[in-house]
Amino acid sequence: MFKIYGMELKNCAPRKGWAKLVESVYSVLRHVDNDPVFNGAQRSGPTDAPNPDPKPVDMSLFRAFIGQEIARFNANRDTRAMGIKKGENRDEAFERISKGRIYRPVTPLIHRSVRAYFKLVLVSQVGQVRFDGGTWGDETTQTGMLRHAGKQVLVGFDPQNYSAPAMVYGWEDPKWKGKLLFDALPNVEKARHNDETSRRRAITEDRRTKAGTAKYVPTDLAERVEGWRAEVMANAGQAPLPVKPIVVQLDLRGPLSPAPALHQPNEPSQAAKLLALIRAEQNDPNRAASGGNR
DSSP: HHHHHTOOOOOTTTTTTHHHHHHHHEEEETGGGSGGTTTTTTOOOSSSOSSSOOOOHHHHHHHHHHHHHHHHHHHHOOOOTOOOOOOOOOHHHHHHHHHTTOOOOOHHHHHHHOEEEEEEEEOTTOEEEEETEEOOOTTTHHHHEEEESSSSEEEEOTOOTSSSOEEEESSTTTTTTOOEEEEOEEEEEEEESSSSHHHHHHHHHHHHHHHHTTSSSOOOHHHHHHHHHHHHHHHHOOOOOOEEEEEEOOOOSSOOOOOOOOOOOOOOOOOHHHHHHHHHHHTTTTOOGGGOOO
């Protein structure tokens, strides 16, 4: 990114003499959060007193205090940081060092590129780029993108909104490397995810699922497959076994099931039982005569 903007990077190597200026700034600002202004708003650290219910301060107060601390720090003349002359503060040193340098104002395009998620993408034969299932590039950008067909370009996507237009820089072609090709390559097909956070979350979940299911994969899968194939070849040409019909028994349990039968199969009915009793009574030899038979 610094090469694209033509920026000269300094004071970036840790544990080096020329990094003392940046390290001193970080050393001062890291103590700002312990200021009494933020009392009760800090989360408990390993060596801090317990604060189970931190109450955040208003953002306007935070920005105002940080601005005051930065201004006070830059105006301090009692410093021995490298690159600052005796009796000079950081504001004066910055003005002195900046003389003769090109002033590069922060433009909206720079703001977009700083926030963007950049990725090397191959340009298709129709002048489009694809990422996460989405497609960028239409007929208005096709002519310019076709110059880089089959080559990689550096594409910057909005990490908060994948459907937003992307910016494209040349990369593989030495003539166009680092040069802005399109500041707004339109999105013609939405990606699978809406933003970078959800995409990374989906990747993490996919990896977790694969890791969880890997232990259930049989270690002798190849041997099992060979056994199944050998069984198929051994049974080749043989008549298939008859398939038994599948009989499904109706489940009559429930509130709509029929009432039980009055008598079981082969069991005499009530009328048959009564008739048998009458006949047995008539054929009883001990039965006393009645009526005209006396």
